[in-house]
Amino acid sequence: MATIADLRQLVSDTKPDEAAEMTSTLLDAGLDPMEVLEEGVMSGLQDVGDRFAAKKAIVLDLVRAGVTAKACVPLIQASFPEGEGVKIDKKIVLGTMLSQHNIGKNLVSTLLSIGGFEVIDIGEKNSPFDFYEKAESVGADLIAVSVVFAPAMEKFNELLSLLNEMNVRDKYPVIVGGAVTSQKWASEAGADGWGAQAKDGVELARKLLSIE
Template sequence: MDKNEILTDLKKAVLEGDDDLSQELAIKALDQGLEPMTIVNQSIIPGIQEAGELWKRNEYFHTDIILCAEAFRLAMEIIEPKLTAGELGVSGKVIIGTVAGDMHNLGKIMVNATLRGGGFEVIDLGEDVSQDTFIEKIKEIKPDILGLGCYMTTTMLEMREIIKRLEKEGLRNNLKVMIGGVPCTQEFAEEINADVWGKDAFDAVEKAKMILGVK
């Protein structure tokens, strides 16, 4: 099996929700000497993005998406430790999490991976993260950036509340806030006093570097 075949098959395994195969192919891809970021950008992300498109067109159902998410997660589980082996933390420190009430995590996992690839140290607090947990971890870890993921219109306002809490606790001045997820826009970021909106996982890295003035 050549490298291109592995990349194509891995994308297909994610798209078809075959978690055993996606993990096996992720291992194979690394064994063949493919760069971790190439595997993420050319197979794993396109696979899950296409699955999202099929869902939008009502060609995939909830159960399909859950299988795809699992295939995505297991492949990322293999690749992620390799991404952190680079020059971690040279660009800055980021705390990231999905806001309270929201369980979506695929977009956040991708952003986590690309930020690591961009030299950031990333502390992922997970999903359905309470305001208290964000505040506690920011005090403890003192990140340069807080990344908030929100994927539903019903959980959007939680981001505004988190930013208000940061201001109230005197934590906002030395911290940049970057938001992302399907319902977010730059206008919404400005409205809730976030610093920036990241359109996708690659834009997130560019914007994170931009707000910190890192090349």
């Protein structure tokens, strides 16, 4: 019998076709989509990330893991019945600062969307001004930033400075997460919230936007 542990292993082994097939099998069997996402796909990604941190994996493994997750996530999203959950009238601008790395950002986007938020995903390789400009143009309620390598940390600081200079810092709560970040760094930078995992983004957004 197929299990979520099997899916986790396939994601960890970066096998997109097999992982997608396993995802469909689990969903067809009636397993909870959120559990499939969190315990299967996200846990498998975390395994790859842990190996990379321990220098037992290379950047290419992270890329392959992202491809594997990308093969599974749309299947999970489609398994949520139309209209399921409460739609929240709040807009979140989400993107990756500088880097083209998008695994974590895409998972956060998925979870926020499932959680009812309207997500404006501006993609990768963004500058501080890109976040500010999009937030202003769409009337965002919150900005979420993925920071995955050291140079982007300084750019995150520049984003907060820019928001202050434009007199809109109080208008936009800003949350951050990513491989090189920590609670200590985020607090010192002046972020309104930090997430260690993709699923933390939903909880942070709900808290900062006072959603019960």
